[in-house]
Amino acid sequence: xxxxxxxARVRYGDRTAVDDVSVELDAGSVTAxxxxxxxxxxxxxxxxxxxxxxxxxxxxxxxxxxxGYLPASSGSWAGLTxxxxxxxxxxxxxxxxEALAARRAELLAAAGLTAAVDRPASQLSGGMRRKLxxxxxxVHEPALLVLDEPSTGxxxxxxxxxxxxxxxxAARGAAVVMSTTYLDEAERAARLLVLxxxxxxxxxSYDEVRAGFVGTITRDRAAxxxxxxxxxxxxxxxxxxxxxxxxxxxxxxxxxxxxxxxxSLAARNREGAAT
Amino acid sequence: MSRRDTSRDTSRDTSRxxxxxxxxxxRFGDLVAVDDVSMHVEPGxxxGxxxxxxxxxxxxxxxxxxxxxxxEGEVVVLGGPPDRARRxxxxxxxxxxxxxxxxxxxxxxxxxxxxxAAARPVLPPDLAAYAGVLVGDLPLGIQRQVAFVAALCHxxxxxxxxxxxxxxxxxxGTRLWDTIRAESDTGVGVLVTTHNMQEAEQCDxxxxxxxxxxxxxxxxxxVIGDTTAIAVHTDDWARTFAALNAxxxxxxxxxxxxxxxxxxxxxxxxxxxxxxxxxxxxxxxxTIEERMLVLARGEADTS
Amino acid sequence: xxxxIVKEFRELVRDRRTLAMLVVMPxxxxxxxxYAANFYVSSVRSAAVGPQAEQVVSQAPxxxxxxxxxxxxxxxxxxxxxxxxxxxxAFVTGRQPVLALVDGSNLFAAQSIVGALNxxxxxxxxxxxxxxxxxxxxxxxPAIIGLILTFVGTLITSIxxxxxxxxxxxxxxxxxxxxxxxxxxxxxxxxxxxxxVDMTIVTLLGVWLFGVPFNGNVLAFALGAALFLFVVLGVxxxxxTVSETAGQAIQLAFLLLLPQILLSGxxxxxxxxxxxxxxxxxxxxxxxxxxxxxxxxxxxAGIESLWYAYLILAVMAVVVFTGxxxxxxxxxxxxxRSGHGRRGGKEPEPATVTAPATGGAA
Numbered sequence: 045x046x047x048x049x050x051x052a053r054v055r056y057g058d059r060t061a062v063d064d065v066s067v068e069l070d071a072g073s074v075t076a077x078x079x080x081x082x083x084x085x086x087x088x089x090x091x092x093x094x095x096x097x098x099x100x101x102x103x104x105x106x107x108x109x110x111x112g113y114l115p116a117s118s119g120s121w122a123g124l125t126x127x128x129x130x131x132x133x134x135x136x137x138x139x140x141x142e143a144l145a146a147r148r149a150e151l152l153a154a155a156g157l158t159a160a161v162d163r164p165a166s167q168l169s170g171g172m173r174r175k176l177x178x179x180x181x182x183v184h185e186p187a188l189l190v191l192d193e194p195s196t197g198x199x200x201x202x203x204x205x206x207x208x209x210x211x212x213x214a215a216r217g218a219a220v221v222m223s224t225t226y227l228d229e230a231e232r233a234a235r236l237l238v239l240x241x242x243x244x245x246x247x248x249s250y251d252e253v254r255a256g257f258v259g260t261i262t263r264d265r266a267a268x269x270x271x272x273x274x275x276x277x278x279x280x281x282x283x284x285x286x287x288x289x290x291x292x293x294x295x296x297x298x299x300x301x302x303x304x305x306x307x308s309l310a311a312r313n314r315e316g317a318a319t
Numbered sequence: 320m321s322r323r324d325t326s327r328d329t330s331r332d333t334s335r336x337x338x339x340x341x342x343x344x345x346r347f348g349d350l351v352a353v354d355d356v357s358m359h360v361e362p363g364x365x366x367g368x369x370x371x372x373x374x375x376x377x378x379x380x381x382x383x384x385x386x387x388x389x390x391e392g393e394v395v396v397l398g399g400p401p402d403r404a405r406r407x408x409x410x411x412x413x414x415x416x417x418x419x420x421x422x423x424x425x426x427x428x429x430x431x432x433x434x435x436a437a438a439r440p441v442l443p444p445d446l447a448a449y450a451g452v453l454v455g456d457l458p459l460g461i462q463r464q465v466a467f468v469a470a471l472c473h474x475x476x477x478x479x480x481x482x483x484x485x486x487x488x489x490x491x492g493t494r495l496w497d498t499i500r501a502e503s504d505t506g507v508g509v510l511v512t513t514h515n516m517q518e519a520e521q522c523d524x525x526x527x528x529x530x531x532x533x534x535x536x537x538x539x540x541x542v543i544g545d546t547t548a549i550a551v552h553t554d555d556w557a558r559t560f561a562a563l564n565a566x567x568x569x570x571x572x573x574x575x576x577x578x579x580x581x582x583x584x585x586x587x588x589x590x591x592x593x594x595x596x597x598x599x600x601x602x603x604x605x606t607i608e609e610r611m612l613v614l615a616r617g618e619a620d621t622s
Numbered sequence: 623x624x625x626x627i628v629k630e631f632r633e634l635v636r637d638r639r640t641l642a643m644l645v646v647m648p649x650x651x652x653x654x655x656x657y658a659a660n661f662y663v664s665s666v667r668s669a670a671v672g673p674q675a676e677q678v679v680s681q682a683p684x685x686x687x688x689x690x691x692x693x694x695x696x697x698x699x700x701x702x703x704x705x706x707x708x709x710x711x712a713f714v715t716g717r718q719p720v721l722a723l724v725d726g727s728n729l730f731a732a733q734s735i736v737g738a739l740n741x742x743x744x745x746x747x748x749x750x751x752x753x754x755x756x757x758x759x760x761x762x763x764p765a766i767i768g769l770i771l772t773f774v775g776t777l778i779t780s781i782x783x784x785x786x787x788x789x790x791x792x793x794x795x796x797x798x799x800x801x802x803x804x805x806x807x808x809x810x811x812x813x814x815x816x817x818x819v820d821m822t823i824v825t826l827l828g829v830w831l832f833g834v835p836f837n838g839n840v841l842a843f844a845l846g847a848a849l850f851l852f853v854v855l856g857v858x859x860x861x862x863t864v865s866e867t868a869g870q871a872i873q874l875a876f877l878l879l880l881p882q883i884l885l886s887g888x889x890x891x892x893x894x895x896x897x898x899x900x901x902x903x904x905x906x907x908x909x910x911x912x913x914x915x916x917x918x919x920x921x922x923a924g925i926e927s928l929w930y931a932y933l934i935l936a937v938m939a940v941v942v943f944t945g946x947x948x949x950x951x952x953x954x955x956x957x958x959r960s961g962h963g964r965r966g967g968k969e970p971e972p973a974t975v976t977a978p979a980t981g982g983a984a
Contacts, residue, residue: 045409046390046405072417072557075571078489080459080460080486080487080488080489080490080491081320081458081459081460081486081487081488082458082459082460083488084489090793093797094797095796095797099523107799108797108798108799109799111797113793113795113797114794115790115792115794116790117789117790117791117793118789118790118791119790119791119794120791121789121791122789133798136798136799136800137798137799169373170372171372180794182412191335194485196485196486196512196598197414197482197485198420198514199370199372199514200369200371200516200607200608200611200612201372202371202372202513202613203608203610204569204571204580204608204609204611204612207571207572208564208569208570209570210572211560211570211571212564213560214557214560214572215556215557215558215560215561215564217557218559225485225486225487226486226515226516226517227489227517228516228517230607231573231574232571232572232573232574233574234574234575240488249574250574251574252810257498261344272491274490274497275493275496275497275500275521275522276493276496276521276617277520278500278523297454301489303492304488304489304490305489305490308488308489308490309490316541419629419633421632421633421636421637422629422632422636426629426632429625429628430625430626430628430629433624433625433628434625434626453636536946
């Protein structure tokens with residue numbers, strides 16, 4: 045089953061949070077939705093789990109009992125212990141008794157939370173709490189797992205753990221979609237979708253994105269056209285959409301950050317020229 | 320003050336350091352949060368502080384700010400102990416930005432400027448449009464920029480920034496770093512804590528903390544050290560992943576390939592052979608996160 | 623420091639609820655004390671039975687407002703009228719001296735009556751029923767039971783439900799296969815239980831420590847309490863649907879609690895209030911529960927005589943609960959618009975959770 049959205053549009057008043065976005069989520073793969081705050085990632089994911097109604101387009105997603113969701117907020121009940129959190133969610137999905145205990149043990153072991161089983165969620169570190177939220181979203185082995193910024197603000201080690209859990213889930217056949225602000229995570233996903241102010245900037249596998257990138261990026265100490273340049277480390281990069289950079293400029297092999305920044309810049313500049 | 324080339328800085332000139340911690344330790348009862356840490360920040364350089372949770376980063380920063388006393392060792396900030404007078408010459412932007420959400424950007428700046436007895440800063444042209452907007456209604460990237468303007472209004476000589484571009488899109492992040500660099504170019508020393516590897520790249524020098532100690536310093540290569548990783552190329556990545564994971568290997572998915580941190584080719588071949596999986600194993604450069612993962616597993620083993 | 627003052631002022635102006643409280647509260651209190659606070663009851667509902675009933679009516683002072691004049695009825699009927707709460711005083715004629723039966727459960731009316739009748743001298747014998755010593759505690763405690771229920775029901779429910787919203791876990795509930803009705807009922811069940819236990823304890827203590835009688839039917843009392851509880855819990859849920867934080871919920875709960883204390887007839891008798899303010903009292907659920915609790919505990923009144931109070935509470939319960947449920951549903955049901963400001967994304971919460979609560983090491 046392929047899940048996803050087609051030509052999705054969501055408006056809040058006169059502001060368009062998601063504008064004509066289409067994405068396919070295949071079983072057994074991880075799709076990363078990338079973008080900064082305000083890009084529309086959370087709105088898109090909310091539309092996917094039907095928490096937000098679309099103003100245009102369609103959503104293909106399983107029913108609630110085959111859907112797993114980890115919201116951008118804490119994802120667990122602070123006053124409950126780790127075990128109690130999982131028990132509650134398990135109970136809602138109809139798990140009980142031995143089956144529930146077994147599933148709980150399995151999830152906690154995979155997430156490395158077994159030692160913290162009786163600790164209240166409020167006393168967990170940010171990373172552990174996210175992993176708990178992940179376990180809770182996975183209790184019922186959903187066909188589609190939707191994770192909203194699971195790794196933002198989390199320490200790198202927990203992030204790797206989370207990524208391993210996510211990989212595991214995809215390996216078992218679920219379709220996973222996660223939003224992130226970290227480009228290195230997007231690079232590691234099977235497919236990525238970059239959002240910028242509600243619109244899809246680019247999507248596909250990392251290789252496809254790189255292959256489909258039009259124009260060149262150069263690096264230098266200073267920029268030739270400041271509106272088309274940005275800082276990277278101690279130097280500046282510059283985007284030439286028509287590959288018409290002056291001779292002698294050092295061209296770089298663009299990575300995902302270069303591509304995303306270049307395309308965002310292009311979008312902004314185009315808007316500026318249009319007004 | 321001209322910018323110095325500080326890419327390989329191991330300055331022994333203690334009198335010029337903006338921040339310097341010498342063999343600093345802090346104990347909370349039995350718990351040693353910071354263990355014999357020495358570090359320094361020179362004028363004009365941007366130092367990145369990395370580390371897992373519990374590594375001691377926040378405790379170290381609080382000692383540098385003078386909010387926490389050292390159990391042992393010495394902290395020197397701008398030539399003296401980190402007292403209130405010297406704290407006024409620092410700029411600190413915490414994770415939650417320290418802005419009042421119910422006030423407009425302009426009102427926040429007014430308050431902070433008055434608190435520091437500084438002139439009220441003027442918002443740069445691209446932020447001027449947001450002056451009358453409540454901070455709570457601003458997008459995160461703009462909030463962070465406003466927080467910067469606020470922190471800079473009293474012309475600090477040192478900046479301490481906690482995850483400055485967390486949650487912000489790539490383009491806005493580079494703009495924020497433009498501001499940071501503009502400051503360091505005038506001689507301000509900047510200490511940044513981050514979990515974001517893109518951000519780590521922006522720094523002149525990195526410090527990696529683990530379990531209260533500084534385990535590596537220098538460039539990205541220095542920090543990664545001799546940690547290795549193996550990329551496993553195979554047709555059946557799902558089975559490969561499952562097999563390696565079940566065998567306890569720290570394995571993650573990388574596109575359609577599988578990566579193992581600190582992997583040993585022989586051992587991996589053994590595991591895969593047992594499952595009847597053919598794969599090509601390729602040693603690849605590890606990432607900083609993989610170094611941290613290996614450190615964390617090492618800690619877990621010894622505890 | 624001046625900068626600090628300016629900042630606080632600016633923040634206060636933006637905090638509409640606190641501002642409302644600071645401005646509205648004093649006005650409210652002033653109006654209430656001005657118009658409602660009155661211990662002196664100037665007009666009491668009276669009955670006269672027995673052969674000389676008409677005479678009593680013509681001779682009695684103006685404060686006695688005779689709503690029932692039945693020469694053919696006797697003392698037993700008079701007592702029934704009092705028990706049903708239909709009149710505050712009943713004159714039984716056909717005997718010397720005339721017997722005035724006074725309803726002791728209506729404290730201030732009774733005091734006024736006794737005061738007036740004392741002046742009548744030997745021609746009238748006064749007998750106070752249900753609260754012979756005119757003890758304030760006997761009259762207050764049934765009302766306080768209601769107050770406690772209001773407190774627990776409204777305040778704690780609203781905070782408890784707002785916690786879900788504050789934590790951000792409301793989203794997850796919305797996406798799980800759990801029906802909104804189940805969420806609401808599941809959430810208020812513990813508070814219902816706690817409130818019921820609280821109420822039982824206070825009632826028992828009232829009876830044992832203060833000797834407050836419990837002359838009526840326990841089931842009648844329990845039914846009234848249950849209906850009332852549903853109303854206040856519904857109000858609690860409603861408050862939670864219009865509050866973003868526990869602080870706001872508390873403010874609103876107090877804003878609604880204070881008028882109930884002052885205007886429900888708990889302290890100041892309803893009859894003594896100026897008509898312009900009295901109608902507010904008739905809108906408050908606590909007013910009706912107080913009627914029920916005083917009636918059942920002190921007078922031993924039955925459901926039949928207080929049926930209107932039960933009915934009104936039942937209607938209130940249905941209205942409040944339905945409204946609250948509908949609002950709550952909007953938070954939980956698919957298609958709900960999120961109200962997180964005008965930014966599309968929500969600021970990632972996990973970032974602020976990274977400061978661990980253990981040991982302070984980071």
